[in-house]
Amino acid sequence: MAAVGVDSGVMQSTGDAIKSRLEHGASIRPAGQWSLVWRRLRRHKLAMAGLVVFASIVLLSLVAQWIAPYGYEEMDLRNTYAPVLAAGAEGKPLHLLGTDGLGRDLLSRLLYAGRISLGVALVVTLASTLLGALIGAVAGALGGAGDSILMRLTDVMLTLPFLPMVLVLSSSLRQYARLQEFLGSNLSVVIIILVLLLFGWMGTARLVRGSVLTLRGQDFVAASQALGASRWRIIVRHLIPNSLAPIIVAATLGFGATIVAESALSFLGFGIMPPVPTWGNMLNEARNSPLEYLFTQALSPGLCIFFTVLAINFIGDGLRDALDPRLKM
Amino acid sequence: MTAYIVRRLGQSLVLLFFISALIYVVINLVPGGPFDLLRLNNPRITQSMIDRLNRLLDLDKPLLPGEYCPLEGGTPQPCRFDQGRYVRWMGRVLRGDFGNSWTMQTGVPVLKMIGQRLGYTLLMTGLALVLALVIAVPIGIYSAVKQYSGADYLVTAFAFFGQSMPTFWTGLMAVAIFAVALQWFPTGGVRTIGSEGDIVEALGRLITFGKLHPELSGQEWKLIGDGLRHLALPVTILAFFNLAAWSRYTRASMLEVLRQDYMRTARAKGLSEKIVILKHGLRNALIPLITILALAIPGLIGGAIITETIFSWPGMGLMTINAIANADWPVVQGLLLIQAFLVVFSNLLSDVLYAVVDPRIQYA
Numbered sequence: 158m159a160a161v162g163v164d165s166g167v168m169q170s171t172g173d174a175i176k177s178r179l180e181h182g183a184s185i186r187p188a189g190q191w192s193l194v195w196r197r198l199r200r201h202k203l204a205m206a207g208l209v210v211f212a213s214i215v216l217l218s219l220v221a222q223w224i225a226p227y228g229y230e231e232m233d234l235r236n237t238y239a240p241v242l243a244a245g246a247e248g249k250p251l252h253l254l255g256t257d258g259l260g261r262d263l264l265s266r267l268l269y270a271g272r273i274s275l276g277v278a279l280v281v282t283l284a285s286t287l288l289g290a291l292i293g294a295v296a297g298a299l300g301g302a303g304d305s306i307l308m309r310l311t312d313v314m315l316t317l318p319f320l321p322m323v324l325v326l327s328s329s330l331r332q333y334a335r336l337q338e339f340l341g342s343n344l345s346v347v348i349i350i351l352v353l354l355l356f357g358w359m360g361t362a363r364l365v366r367g368s369v370l371t372l373r374g375q376d377f378v379a380a381s382q383a384l385g386a387s388r389w390r391i392i393v394r395h396l397i398p399n400s401l402a403p404i405i406v407a408a409t410l411g412f413g414a415t416i417v418a419e420s421a422l423s424f425l426g427f428g429i430m431p432p433v434p435t436w437g438n439m440l441n442e443a444r445n446s447p448l449e450y451l452f453t454q455a456l457s458p459g460l461c462i463f464f465t466v467l468a469i470n471f472i473g474d475g476l477r478d479a480l481d482p483r484l485k486m
Numbered sequence: 487m488t489a490y491i492v493r494r495l496g497q498s499l500v501l502l503f504f505i506s507a508l509i510y511v512v513i514n515l516v517p518g519g520p521f522d523l524l525r526l527n528n529p530r531i532t533q534s535m536i537d538r539l540n541r542l543l544d545l546d547k548p549l550l551p552g553e554y555c556p557l558e559g560g561t562p563q564p565c566r567f568d569q570g571r572y573v574r575w576m577g578r579v580l581r582g583d584f585g586n587s588w589t590m591q592t593g594v595p596v597l598k599m600i601g602q603r604l605g606y607t608l609l610m611t612g613l614a615l616v617l618a619l620v621i622a623v624p625i626g627i628y629s630a631v632k633q634y635s636g637a638d639y640l641v642t643a644f645a646f647f648g649q650s651m652p653t654f655w656t657g658l659m660a661v662a663i664f665a666v667a668l669q670w671f672p673t674g675g676v677r678t679i680g681s682e683g684d685i686v687e688a689l690g691r692l693i694t695f696g697k698l699h700p701e702l703s704g705q706e707w708k709l710i711g712d713g714l715r716h717l718a719l720p721v722t723i724l725a726f727f728n729l730a731a732w733s734r735y736t737r738a739s740m741l742e743v744l745r746q747d748y749m750r751t752a753r754a755k756g757l758s759e760k761i762v763i764l765k766h767g768l769r770n771a772l773i774p775l776i777t778i779l780a781l782a783i784p785g786l787i788g789g790a791i792i793t794e795t796i797f798s799w800p801g802m803g804l805m806t807i808n809a810i811a812n813a814d815w816p817v818v819q820g821l822l823l824i825q826a827f828l829v830v831f832s833n834l835l836s837d838v839l840y841a842v843v844d845p846r847i848q849y850a
Contacts, residue, residue: 222700313504318784318825324810325513325818341707417652419671421792424654425807444658444796452662459655466705467650474646 158466190398194296197479204475207468214465225265226250233260254457257439258446267457270434275465277346277429278415283354286408288354289361296362297369308366311359319356323418324427326352345430348447349419356413360407368400402480406473413469420462436462491838497829506579506824510572513815513822522687543588547571579823590809596820599805605686606676607789607801610717614724615782619775622729627771630744631763641733648667648730657723657796662718667707671718674798678712685713720797724790732778740771773844780836784828786823 198204199398217224226245254263265361275291330348331337340347372378373397381391417434422428423437424444431438436458443454521536540546546567547554554568579587584596589600605741620737629641665673677684683702688709690698702709743749744767752766753759789803798804802821 229812309504312501313508314742315510316505316826316829318788318822318829321806321810321818321822321825322509324513324791324807327808329513329515395673413650421654425792427793427810440654440658448662448666451658451666455655455658456663459651459659463654463697464649465654467646469652470646 170349171348172291181233193478194479198475201475201478203471206472207475210464211468211472215275218275219266219271222470225262225268227254227262227265229266229269230432231261233267236260238446238454240453250302255453257442257454258368261346262412263457264430265437265438265456266434268435269462270439270458271461271465273346273429273433273435274416274419275386277350277353277435278412280350281415281419282359282412284350284354286404287356288363289358290473291360291363292358293367294369297366297373307362308394310342311362314356315359317356318438320421323352323356323422324425327365327422327427336475342433345373345428346433349422353415353418357411360411361404364403364407365400368403369396372396372399403482405480406477409469409476410475413466413473416466416469487502487841489701490841493680494834496643498834502827502830505830506576506823507572509822510575512821513819514571525766533638539805543765544571544574546621547574563707573815574769575819579820584820587814587817589812589814590805590817596817599803599817600820600824603789603801604787604807605690606799607803608786609686609689609800610715610720610729610794610799611724611790613717613721613785615786616730617721617725619731621725622732623736623772625729625761626733627740627768630737630740630771633741638737640701641737645730645734646697648726651727652788652792653723653727654792654796656726657793659722661721661796672716674796676713676716676800677693677709681712683709685710688713716797719801721791721795724793735772735778738777740767742800743767744772749783773840776839776843777836780832783835784825787828788825 161181177411218458227400233249233256236243236246236256237258237260239252239260241253243252243255245262252262252264254267256262257266263328264425292307292311296304301308327345327348331344337344378391378395381395386394419428420440426438426439426441428437429435431442438456440455443451443458446454459471469477521531521539524686537546542836548554548570550569550572551570553565554564556563575585582597586592587594587596588597625641629635631637660674664670672678676686683699683705687699688702688706691700691702693704696703749762749766753764757766787802789801789806791803793799793805794801794803795807805817806821808814811822
């Protein structure tokens, strides 16, 4: 009894200490995994710079309809291929970055294009990460024949030549009359999302399967089983957080790769079709413009792709270091 | 070792079987067949003409083995078993016949079309590979040896920049700056308009000691010079993109080697730093590069779709995109199958070579 009294006394005084510290505004909880990650990420200067650049690009695209001086389809056929800082038509704002072959304001198109390019990449990355995680987790959990089948399927998809296959699929899917009726002008956007999703899940699937297989045999999993943790608790508290790090890094870098892939397809004329602007199909239009205008037409959409992808690569690199301090390159 | 190779070969064959089926089915699932475009462009083409075309090209047969009910002159005929288009195609492919082109060069065998373009692609991708390796390996080694120095950060930054610049943009900018504004190089193509022959034909003549293209005698070097001027931009663009990834890769590989015990042993023996790095370090650091070389094979032969498109370089990549745009199915099927074969083969090759070169690798 006495022992209990002492114990509760200690508890009491610790409780007081906590209370007094809380009153002074300091956190007493040990730093969680995520706040540690954030702390490490904040020290990574390039990742922070990347984050700022990426956040500004996202923000600018989100508010495109309020800040864009022109609509993305607004043409002025008397003012085509206008240079940087060209005057607009009477009573109209300046063309800060000039105009394209149909006299459309380049800056406004870039802002709207960012919305499509980033949106498509976001949807594709989220969906393919989820799909890959599902397939990988199922394969790892099933083992045996189910695992073999799923992993051979992954091999097949990885072996198919990516760019030609995606070109074939997007050009043939476009010919489905049923899809055309159903989707109308969104057709090319939906097709790109589907096709990139189809070819985007394999990396995550392999990652997740691998980490499920290694984690299953780890001591800390056995330890929490011995402590009576339920299977659900083990999955949520141990398996998911421990396999999350490589997935987050892969998804971040995958987001950048998806932007490049969508731009490449749109550049080749097999992706998102005009009048919907994306950075890729703006480059396609630049390529088809007279050679003397190629530089001004291609510079800004390309810089948008470059800065976005560079920022994401820096963020991904920072996340890799922050999420796994053991893995120091 | 032999058992390992045999097992891997077996697995690769099974993998290729599934891939070939998938490629064939995906291409042939296009609704309305390849003649939808034809009818769209020419309203005078009737359904019966399209039926006849379909019968001519076997397109009325089932895709996979099954029942075939021919419709001759509009009257149904008794159904019979048919081996299916995929099996028939695969059978011909195994005998070396990839079929004939439909629309690009009607009636010309696919393999012959590939033969006409392979030289152009090999020349461009081969030069780009050599250029990238010659620059990437020394850069990677140097930045690993001087880890965390200013030069190392510069290389790392350069690699990040290079990997974030897609070829379709760098290619366009190179054309705008070096071909249009400065006029140092042509904007695209293989040869100056009006010249007889081109660099690939001239090289062919030199390699065969004049048996090929006798009409080009005496002009070989002029043509090669002209070709190199046309190659300068596309080769640089292609090399630049690989340079970034490969210098990072070499650096990582060298850093790994520098940590090894045998490096310390070499220094402890009193060897000079130069010999330690070049003889003990570099040689071991180059082993992982075998993987890069083996995995570069598919791109070397399959070409670079984007770069070839930008510079109108008449190689395999431009052929691929034109075949897709023109719905030339036999050509697309052939190119995709060859490409898939090369990917499987180069994966196998890189694993086997790695095991041969590095005896520490355990294969089972």
